[in-house]
Amino acid sequence: xxxxxxxxxxxxxxxxxxxxxxxxxxxxxxxxxxxxxxxxxxxxxxxxxxxxxxxxxxxxxxxxxxxxxxxxxxxxxxxxxxxxxxxxxxxxxxxxxxxxxxxxxxxxxxxxxxxxxxxxxxxxxxxxxxxxxxxxxxxxxxxxxxxxxxxxxxxxxxxxxxxxxxxxxxxxxxxxxxxxxxxxxxxxxxxxxxxx
Amino acid sequence: xxxxxxxxxxxxxxxxxxxxxxxxxxxxxxxxxxxxxxxxxxxxxxxxxxxxxxxxxxxxxxxxxxxxxxxxxxxxxxxxxxxxxxxxxxxxxxxxxxxxxxxxxxxxxxxxxxxxxxxxxxxxxxxxxxxxxxxxxxxxxxxxxxxxxxxxxxxxxxxxxxxxxxxxxxxxxxxxxxxxxxxxxxxxxxxxxxxxxxxxxxxxxxxxxxxxxxxxxxxxxxx
Numbered sequence: 001x002x003x004x005x006x007x008x009x010x011x012x013x014x015x016x017x018x019x020x021x022x023x024x025x026x027x028x029x030x031x032x033x034x035x036x037x038x039x040x041x042x043x044x045x046x047x048x049x050x051x052x053x054x055x056x057x058x059x060x061x062x063x064x065x066x067x068x069x070x071x072x073x074x075x076x077x078x079x080x081x082x083x084x085x086x087x088x089x090x091x092x093x094x095x096x097x098x099x100x101x102x103x104x105x106x107x108x109x110x111x112x113x114x115x116x117x118x119x120x121x122x123x124x125x126x127x128x129x130x131x132x133x134x135x136x137x138x139x140x141x142x143x144x145x146x147x148x149x150x151x152x153x154x155x156x157x158x159x160x161x162x163x164x165x166x167x168x169x170x171x172x173x174x175x176x177x178x179x180x181x182x183x184x185x186x187x188x189x190x191x192x193x194x195x196x
Numbered sequence: 197x198x199x200x201x202x203x204x205x206x207x208x209x210x211x212x213x214x215x216x217x218x219x220x221x222x223x224x225x226x227x228x229x230x231x232x233x234x235x236x237x238x239x240x241x242x243x244x245x246x247x248x249x250x251x252x253x254x255x256x257x258x259x260x261x262x263x264x265x266x267x268x269x270x271x272x273x274x275x276x277x278x279x280x281x282x283x284x285x286x287x288x289x290x291x292x293x294x295x296x297x298x299x300x301x302x303x304x305x306x307x308x309x310x311x312x313x314x315x316x317x318x319x320x321x322x323x324x325x326x327x328x329x330x331x332x333x334x335x336x337x338x339x340x341x342x343x344x345x346x347x348x349x350x351x352x353x354x355x356x357x358x359x360x361x362x363x364x365x366x367x368x369x370x371x372x373x374x375x376x377x378x379x380x381x382x383x384x385x386x387x388x389x390x391x392x393x394x395x396x397x398x399x400x401x402x403x404x405x406x407x408x409x410x411x412x413x414x415x416x417x418x419x
Binding site for chain 2: 052054055056067070072075077089090092094
Protein backbone atom coordinates (compact mmCIF):
# COMPACT_ATOMS: atom_id res chain seq x y z
CA UNK A 1 0.00 0.00 0.00
CA UNK A 2 1.33 3.43 -0.84
CA UNK A 3 2.00 5.67 2.17
CA UNK A 4 -1.11 7.50 3.22
CA UNK A 5 -1.63 10.88 4.73
CA UNK A 6 -4.72 12.95 5.30
CA UNK A 7 -4.51 16.56 6.38
CA UNK A 8 -7.46 18.84 6.96
CA UNK A 9 -6.70 22.46 7.58
CA UNK A 10 -9.19 24.92 9.03
CA UNK A 11 -12.18 23.37 7.28
CA UNK A 12 -15.59 24.96 7.31
CA UNK A 13 -18.67 23.38 5.88
CA UNK A 14 -22.15 24.64 5.40
CA UNK A 15 -25.50 23.42 4.28
CA UNK A 16 -27.47 26.02 2.38
CA UNK A 17 -26.81 29.36 4.08
CA UNK A 18 -26.06 27.84 7.48
CA UNK A 19 -22.45 27.30 8.51
CA UNK A 20 -22.41 23.94 10.29
CA UNK A 21 -18.77 23.69 11.35
CA UNK A 22 -15.71 25.85 11.19
CA UNK A 23 -12.06 25.54 12.09
CA UNK A 24 -11.90 21.76 11.80
CA UNK A 25 -8.31 20.61 11.37
CA UNK A 26 -6.26 17.47 11.87
CA UNK A 27 -3.35 15.55 10.38
CA UNK A 28 -3.34 11.77 10.10
CA UNK A 29 -0.44 9.53 9.10
CA UNK A 30 -0.34 5.86 8.18
CA UNK A 31 -1.94 3.73 10.89
CA UNK A 32 -3.84 6.59 12.52
CA UNK A 33 -7.52 6.57 13.31
CA UNK A 34 -9.74 9.52 14.08
CA UNK A 35 -13.22 9.57 15.55
CA UNK A 36 -15.34 12.53 14.49
CA UNK A 37 -17.78 12.70 17.36
CA UNK A 38 -20.92 14.72 17.67
CA UNK A 39 -24.69 14.48 17.87
CA UNK A 40 -27.00 14.01 14.87
CA UNK A 41 -27.21 16.87 12.44
CA UNK A 42 -23.94 18.50 13.46
CA UNK A 43 -22.48 18.04 9.98
CA UNK A 44 -20.50 14.82 10.24
CA UNK A 45 -21.72 13.51 6.89
CA UNK A 46 -21.11 16.83 5.15
CA UNK A 47 -17.61 16.86 6.59
CA UNK A 48 -17.01 13.31 5.39
CA UNK A 49 -18.03 14.23 1.86
CA UNK A 50 -15.64 17.17 1.96
CA UNK A 51 -12.82 14.90 3.17
CA UNK A 52 -13.67 12.52 0.32
CA UNK A 53 -13.39 15.36 -2.17
CA UNK A 54 -17.01 14.95 -3.24
CA UNK A 55 -18.12 18.29 -1.86
CA UNK A 56 -16.36 21.63 -1.65
CA UNK A 57 -15.45 23.09 1.70
CA UNK A 58 -16.51 26.71 2.05
CA UNK A 59 -13.14 27.36 3.67
CA UNK A 60 -9.98 25.42 4.32
CA UNK A 61 -8.22 22.65 2.45
CA UNK A 62 -8.01 18.88 2.46
CA UNK A 63 -4.83 17.18 1.31
CA UNK A 64 -5.05 13.45 0.81
CA UNK A 65 -2.13 11.26 -0.19
CA UNK A 66 -3.33 7.83 -1.18
CA UNK A 67 -6.65 6.54 -2.48
CA UNK A 68 -9.79 7.43 -0.59
CA UNK A 69 -12.66 5.07 0.08
CA UNK A 70 -15.97 6.29 1.44
CA UNK A 71 -18.68 4.28 3.13
CA UNK A 72 -21.80 6.27 3.90
CA UNK A 73 -25.50 5.61 4.17
CA UNK A 74 -25.67 4.59 0.50
CA UNK A 75 -25.14 1.04 -0.61
CA UNK A 76 -23.65 1.21 -4.11
CA UNK A 77 -24.95 -2.19 -5.21
CA UNK A 78 -27.65 -3.04 -7.75
CA UNK A 79 -30.76 -3.95 -5.79
CA UNK A 80 -32.03 -6.68 -8.09
CA UNK A 81 -28.71 -8.50 -8.37
CA UNK A 82 -27.64 -11.30 -6.05
CA UNK A 83 -25.24 -9.94 -3.45
CA UNK A 84 -22.30 -11.91 -4.77
CA UNK A 85 -22.71 -10.63 -8.34
CA UNK A 86 -23.24 -7.07 -7.11
CA UNK A 87 -20.05 -7.20 -5.03
CA UNK A 88 -18.18 -8.81 -7.92
CA UNK A 89 -18.77 -5.64 -9.97
CA UNK A 90 -16.72 -3.58 -7.52
CA UNK A 91 -14.20 -6.37 -7.05
CA UNK A 92 -13.47 -6.31 -10.78
CA UNK A 93 -13.27 -2.51 -10.87
CA UNK A 94 -10.90 -2.50 -7.91
CA UNK A 95 -8.79 -5.19 -9.48
CA UNK A 96 -9.48 -8.06 -7.09
CA UNK A 97 -7.96 -6.78 -3.86
CA UNK A 98 -8.10 -9.44 -1.15
CA UNK A 99 -10.76 -8.38 1.37
CA UNK A 100 -9.43 -7.43 4.75
CA UNK A 101 -12.13 -9.11 6.80
CA UNK A 102 -14.93 -11.63 6.45
CA UNK A 103 -18.31 -10.04 7.00
CA UNK A 104 -20.18 -13.33 6.82
CA UNK A 105 -21.79 -12.62 3.46
CA UNK A 106 -21.16 -16.04 1.91
CA UNK A 107 -24.53 -17.32 3.12
CA UNK A 108 -26.20 -14.34 1.45
CA UNK A 109 -24.44 -14.73 -1.92
CA UNK A 110 -27.66 -15.60 -3.77
CA UNK A 111 -29.91 -13.10 -2.02
CA UNK A 112 -30.85 -10.05 -4.11
CA UNK A 113 -29.42 -6.93 -2.53
CA UNK A 114 -32.83 -5.31 -2.04
CA UNK A 115 -33.88 -8.11 0.34
CA UNK A 116 -31.00 -7.51 2.75
CA UNK A 117 -31.75 -6.26 6.24
CA UNK A 118 -30.28 -3.03 7.61
CA UNK A 119 -27.42 -4.81 9.34
CA UNK A 120 -26.72 -6.98 6.32
CA UNK A 121 -26.62 -3.91 4.09
CA UNK A 122 -24.12 -2.31 6.44
CA UNK A 123 -21.97 -5.44 6.33
CA UNK A 124 -22.15 -5.44 2.52
CA UNK A 125 -21.06 -1.79 2.48
CA UNK A 126 -18.15 -2.61 4.82
CA UNK A 127 -17.20 -5.53 2.59
CA UNK A 128 -17.22 -3.17 -0.45
CA UNK A 129 -14.92 -0.75 1.33
CA UNK A 130 -12.60 -3.37 2.74
CA UNK A 131 -12.11 -4.92 -0.71
CA UNK A 132 -11.57 -1.56 -2.41
CA UNK A 133 -7.87 -1.35 -1.64
CA UNK A 134 -8.29 2.28 -0.60
CA UNK A 135 -5.67 3.57 1.82
CA UNK A 136 -7.83 6.17 3.52
CA UNK A 137 -11.11 4.86 4.86
CA UNK A 138 -13.86 7.34 5.55
CA UNK A 139 -16.60 5.59 7.47
CA UNK A 140 -19.83 7.44 8.11
CA UNK A 141 -21.78 5.76 10.91
CA UNK A 142 -20.35 2.32 10.10
CA UNK A 143 -21.84 0.66 13.18
CA UNK A 144 -25.49 1.62 12.64
CA UNK A 145 -27.63 -1.49 12.59
CA UNK A 146 -24.80 -3.89 13.43
CA UNK A 147 -25.19 -6.26 16.37
CA UNK A 148 -22.47 -6.83 18.99
CA UNK A 149 -20.72 -9.55 17.02
CA UNK A 150 -20.50 -7.63 13.76
CA UNK A 151 -19.56 -4.44 15.60
CA UNK A 152 -16.56 -6.40 16.84
CA UNK A 153 -15.77 -7.62 13.34
CA UNK A 154 -16.00 -4.06 12.00
CA UNK A 155 -13.59 -2.88 14.70
CA UNK A 156 -11.21 -5.73 13.84
CA UNK A 157 -11.37 -4.81 10.15
CA UNK A 158 -10.47 -1.19 10.93
CA UNK A 159 -7.58 -2.35 13.12
CA UNK A 160 -6.33 -4.69 10.40
CA UNK A 161 -6.54 -1.85 7.89
CA UNK A 162 -4.50 0.40 10.19
CA UNK A 163 -1.98 -2.38 10.74
CA UNK A 164 -1.41 -2.42 6.98
CA UNK A 165 -0.65 1.28 7.01
CA UNK A 166 -4.12 2.59 6.29
CA UNK A 167 -5.91 5.55 7.79
CA UNK A 168 -9.43 5.42 9.19
CA UNK A 169 -11.70 8.37 9.86
CA UNK A 170 -14.91 7.33 11.56
CA UNK A 171 -17.86 9.62 12.02
CA UNK A 172 -20.14 8.19 14.63
CA UNK A 173 -22.35 9.16 17.51
CA UNK A 174 -21.43 5.87 19.17
CA UNK A 175 -18.25 5.29 21.18
CA UNK A 176 -15.52 3.35 19.38
CA UNK A 177 -13.08 0.89 20.92
CA UNK A 178 -10.00 1.35 18.77
CA UNK A 179 -6.44 1.40 20.05
CA UNK A 180 -4.80 4.82 20.04
CA UNK A 181 -7.90 6.43 18.64
CA UNK A 182 -7.86 10.18 18.28
CA UNK A 183 -11.20 11.76 19.10
CA UNK A 184 -12.24 15.06 17.55
CA UNK A 185 -15.40 16.37 19.21
CA UNK A 186 -17.20 18.54 16.68
CA UNK A 187 -19.39 20.49 19.11
CA UNK A 188 -16.68 23.12 19.84
CA UNK A 189 -16.49 23.75 16.09
CA UNK A 190 -20.12 24.77 15.78
CA UNK A 191 -20.16 28.54 15.23
CA UNK A 192 -21.83 30.52 17.96
CA UNK A 193 -25.44 31.32 17.22
CA UNK A 194 -25.83 28.39 14.84
CA UNK A 195 -26.48 24.73 15.40
CA UNK A 196 -29.37 22.99 17.03
CA UNK B 197 -6.59 -1.41 -9.23
CA UNK B 198 -7.82 -1.87 -12.80
CA UNK B 199 -6.88 0.73 -15.39
CA UNK B 200 -9.33 3.39 -16.44
CA UNK B 201 -10.38 1.86 -19.81
CA UNK B 202 -10.98 -1.48 -18.09
CA UNK B 203 -13.09 0.20 -15.44
CA UNK B 204 -15.12 2.02 -18.07
CA UNK B 205 -15.63 -1.24 -19.97
CA UNK B 206 -16.92 -2.89 -16.80
CA UNK B 207 -19.27 0.02 -16.21
CA UNK B 208 -20.45 -0.19 -19.83
CA UNK B 209 -21.30 -3.88 -19.45
CA UNK B 210 -23.16 -3.18 -16.22
CA UNK B 211 -25.06 -0.24 -17.72
CA UNK B 212 -26.12 -2.35 -20.69
CA UNK B 213 -27.28 -5.21 -18.49
CA UNK B 214 -29.35 -2.87 -16.38
CA UNK B 215 -30.81 -0.75 -19.17
CA UNK B 216 -31.61 -3.81 -21.25
CA UNK B 217 -32.87 -6.03 -18.48
CA UNK B 218 -35.59 -3.87 -17.03
CA UNK B 219 -34.31 -4.31 -13.51
CA UNK B 220 -35.72 -2.35 -10.58
CA UNK B 221 -39.24 -3.09 -11.76
CA UNK B 222 -39.34 -0.21 -14.18
CA UNK B 223 -39.39 -2.08 -17.49
CA UNK B 224 -36.24 -2.36 -19.54
CA UNK B 225 -35.64 -1.84 -23.21
CA UNK B 226 -38.93 -3.60 -23.97
CA UNK B 227 -41.25 -0.90 -22.72
CA UNK B 228 -40.23 1.91 -25.13
CA UNK B 229 -40.22 -0.68 -27.92
CA UNK B 230 -43.76 -1.81 -27.21
CA UNK B 231 -44.88 1.80 -26.96
CA UNK B 232 -43.26 2.55 -30.32
CA UNK B 233 -44.96 -0.41 -31.99
CA UNK B 234 -48.27 0.38 -30.32
CA UNK B 235 -48.29 3.84 -31.88
CA UNK B 236 -47.56 2.33 -35.31
CA UNK B 237 -50.36 -0.16 -34.77
CA UNK B 238 -52.94 2.34 -33.49
CA UNK B 239 -52.34 5.05 -36.08
CA UNK B 240 -54.04 3.14 -38.95
CA UNK B 241 -57.04 2.58 -36.70
CA UNK B 242 -57.19 6.29 -36.10
CA UNK B 243 -56.93 7.58 -39.68
CA UNK B 244 -58.39 4.62 -41.54
CA UNK B 245 -56.86 2.07 -43.89
CA UNK B 246 -56.08 4.45 -46.76
CA UNK B 247 -52.67 3.13 -47.87
CA UNK B 248 -51.70 6.37 -49.67
CA UNK B 249 -52.44 8.51 -46.66
CA UNK B 250 -50.61 6.08 -44.39
CA UNK B 251 -47.57 5.96 -46.63
CA UNK B 252 -47.44 9.76 -46.84
CA UNK B 253 -47.77 10.40 -43.12
CA UNK B 254 -46.48 7.14 -41.63
CA UNK B 255 -42.79 8.00 -41.52
CA UNK B 256 -43.54 11.20 -39.62
CA UNK B 257 -45.59 9.19 -37.16
CA UNK B 258 -42.65 6.84 -36.65
CA UNK B 259 -40.42 9.81 -35.81
CA UNK B 260 -42.96 11.19 -33.35
CA UNK B 261 -43.31 7.73 -31.79
CA UNK B 262 -39.53 7.41 -31.46
CA UNK B 263 -39.32 10.81 -29.78
CA UNK B 264 -42.11 9.99 -27.32
CA UNK B 265 -40.67 6.53 -26.66
CA UNK B 266 -37.44 8.27 -25.64
CA UNK B 267 -39.31 9.83 -22.70
CA UNK B 268 -40.23 6.48 -21.15
CA UNK B 269 -36.82 5.35 -19.85
CA UNK B 270 -35.77 8.80 -18.57
CA UNK B 271 -36.49 8.22 -14.89
CA UNK B 272 -34.33 5.13 -14.62
CA UNK B 273 -31.35 6.33 -16.67
CA UNK B 274 -29.50 8.16 -13.90
CA UNK B 275 -31.57 8.56 -10.77
CA UNK B 276 -31.31 5.02 -9.28
CA UNK B 277 -27.51 5.12 -9.53
CA UNK B 278 -27.34 8.61 -8.06
CA UNK B 279 -29.48 7.48 -5.13
CA UNK B 280 -27.38 4.36 -4.55
CA UNK B 281 -24.18 6.40 -4.54
CA UNK B 282 -22.62 4.82 -7.63
CA UNK B 283 -21.46 8.14 -9.03
CA UNK B 284 -19.72 9.02 -5.75
CA UNK B 285 -17.89 5.71 -5.75
CA UNK B 286 -16.82 6.11 -9.37
CA UNK B 287 -15.55 9.61 -8.63
CA UNK B 288 -13.53 8.26 -5.68
CA UNK B 289 -11.96 5.75 -8.03
CA UNK B 290 -10.75 8.54 -10.24
CA UNK B 291 -13.31 8.25 -13.03
CA UNK B 292 -14.56 11.55 -14.37
CA UNK B 293 -18.29 12.11 -14.51
CA UNK B 294 -17.95 12.98 -18.19
CA UNK B 295 -16.45 9.59 -19.06
CA UNK B 296 -19.08 7.74 -17.04
CA UNK B 297 -21.87 9.69 -18.73
CA UNK B 298 -20.42 9.08 -22.20
CA UNK B 299 -20.42 5.36 -21.41
CA UNK B 300 -24.01 5.63 -20.29
CA UNK B 301 -25.04 7.44 -23.47
CA UNK B 302 -23.56 4.68 -25.62
CA UNK B 303 -25.20 2.01 -23.46
CA UNK B 304 -28.53 3.81 -23.61
CA UNK B 305 -28.32 4.14 -27.37
CA UNK B 306 -27.59 0.42 -27.73
CA UNK B 307 -30.54 -0.48 -25.51
CA UNK B 308 -32.94 2.10 -26.92
CA UNK B 309 -31.91 3.26 -30.39
CA UNK B 310 -30.93 -0.08 -31.84
CA UNK B 311 -34.11 -1.95 -30.77
CA UNK B 312 -36.11 0.93 -32.25
CA UNK B 313 -34.29 0.58 -35.57
CA UNK B 314 -34.90 -3.17 -35.51
CA UNK B 315 -38.62 -2.62 -34.88
CA UNK B 316 -38.95 0.00 -37.59
CA UNK B 317 -39.46 -2.48 -40.47
CA UNK B 318 -42.44 -3.91 -38.56
CA UNK B 319 -43.81 -0.43 -37.95
CA UNK B 320 -43.19 0.39 -41.62
CA UNK B 321 -45.24 -2.65 -42.61
CA UNK B 322 -48.14 -1.50 -40.46
CA UNK B 323 -47.98 1.98 -41.97
CA UNK B 324 -47.60 0.91 -45.64
CA UNK B 325 -44.20 2.58 -45.98
CA UNK B 326 -42.36 1.40 -49.11
CA UNK B 327 -38.80 0.15 -49.45
CA UNK B 328 -37.04 3.39 -50.39
CA UNK B 329 -38.75 5.39 -47.65
CA UNK B 330 -37.90 2.65 -45.17
CA UNK B 331 -34.21 2.89 -46.05
CA UNK B 332 -34.23 6.66 -45.60
CA UNK B 333 -36.14 6.22 -42.37
CA UNK B 334 -33.62 3.70 -41.03
CA UNK B 335 -30.71 5.92 -42.04
CA UNK B 336 -32.43 8.82 -40.31
CA UNK B 337 -32.92 6.80 -37.16
CA UNK B 338 -29.30 5.67 -37.30
CA UNK B 339 -28.23 9.31 -37.41
CA UNK B 340 -30.88 10.64 -35.04
CA UNK B 341 -31.19 8.13 -32.21
CA UNK B 342 -27.67 8.76 -30.80
CA UNK B 343 -28.68 12.40 -30.39
CA UNK B 344 -31.96 11.36 -28.83
CA UNK B 345 -30.09 9.07 -26.41
CA UNK B 346 -27.61 11.84 -25.55
CA UNK B 347 -30.39 14.35 -24.86
CA UNK B 348 -32.22 11.73 -22.82
CA UNK B 349 -29.22 10.99 -20.57
CA UNK B 350 -28.52 14.71 -20.10
CA UNK B 351 -32.08 15.41 -19.06
CA UNK B 352 -32.13 12.36 -16.81
CA UNK B 353 -28.99 13.65 -15.09
CA UNK B 354 -30.44 17.16 -14.75
CA UNK B 355 -33.73 16.00 -13.28
CA UNK B 356 -32.37 13.19 -11.10
CA UNK B 357 -33.31 13.75 -7.51
CA UNK B 358 -36.13 16.19 -8.28
CA UNK B 359 -39.49 15.13 -6.95
CA UNK B 360 -41.36 15.53 -10.23
CA UNK B 361 -38.27 14.63 -12.23
CA UNK B 362 -39.93 12.13 -14.54
CA UNK B 363 -42.70 14.47 -15.63
CA UNK B 364 -40.33 17.41 -15.95
CA UNK B 365 -37.91 15.27 -17.95
CA UNK B 366 -40.57 14.53 -20.54
CA UNK B 367 -41.39 18.20 -20.90
CA UNK B 368 -37.72 19.14 -21.24
CA UNK B 369 -36.94 16.49 -23.81
CA UNK B 370 -39.58 17.52 -26.30
CA UNK B 371 -38.23 21.00 -27.22
CA UNK B 372 -34.63 19.78 -27.28
CA UNK B 373 -35.50 16.91 -29.58
CA UNK B 374 -37.53 19.03 -32.02
CA UNK B 375 -34.56 19.68 -34.36
CA UNK B 376 -34.03 15.94 -34.68
CA UNK B 377 -37.71 15.47 -35.46
CA UNK B 378 -37.77 18.26 -38.05
CA UNK B 379 -34.68 17.08 -39.93
CA UNK B 380 -35.60 13.42 -39.51
CA UNK B 381 -39.12 13.74 -40.81
CA UNK B 382 -38.01 16.32 -43.39
CA UNK B 383 -35.49 13.94 -44.91
CA UNK B 384 -38.36 11.70 -45.96
CA UNK B 385 -39.93 14.19 -48.32
CA UNK B 386 -39.07 13.95 -51.99
CA UNK B 387 -35.60 15.38 -52.55
CA UNK B 388 -35.13 15.82 -48.82
CA UNK B 389 -32.23 13.42 -48.44
CA UNK B 390 -29.93 16.27 -47.48
CA UNK B 391 -32.00 16.48 -44.33
CA UNK B 392 -30.10 13.40 -43.22
CA UNK B 393 -26.89 15.42 -43.12
CA UNK B 394 -28.49 18.14 -41.01
CA UNK B 395 -29.98 15.43 -38.82
CA UNK B 396 -26.58 13.84 -38.35
CA UNK B 397 -25.09 17.26 -37.57
CA UNK B 398 -27.74 18.05 -34.97
CA UNK B 399 -27.30 14.62 -33.46
CA UNK B 400 -23.53 15.03 -33.36
CA UNK B 401 -23.83 18.34 -31.52
CA UNK B 402 -26.06 16.67 -28.92
CA UNK B 403 -23.67 13.75 -28.49
CA UNK B 404 -20.68 16.08 -28.19
CA UNK B 405 -22.25 18.37 -25.60
CA UNK B 406 -24.17 15.79 -23.57
CA UNK B 407 -21.37 14.11 -21.57
CA UNK B 408 -20.15 17.49 -20.31
CA UNK B 409 -23.63 18.78 -19.51
CA UNK B 410 -24.63 15.52 -17.81
CA UNK B 411 -21.34 15.30 -15.92
CA UNK B 412 -21.77 18.85 -14.65
CA UNK B 413 -25.32 17.99 -13.60
CA UNK B 414 -24.09 15.02 -11.55
CA UNK B 415 -21.51 17.20 -9.84
CA UNK B 416 -24.06 19.92 -9.17
CA UNK B 417 -26.39 17.35 -7.61
CA UNK B 418 -23.75 16.64 -4.95
CA UNK B 419 -23.80 20.10 -3.39
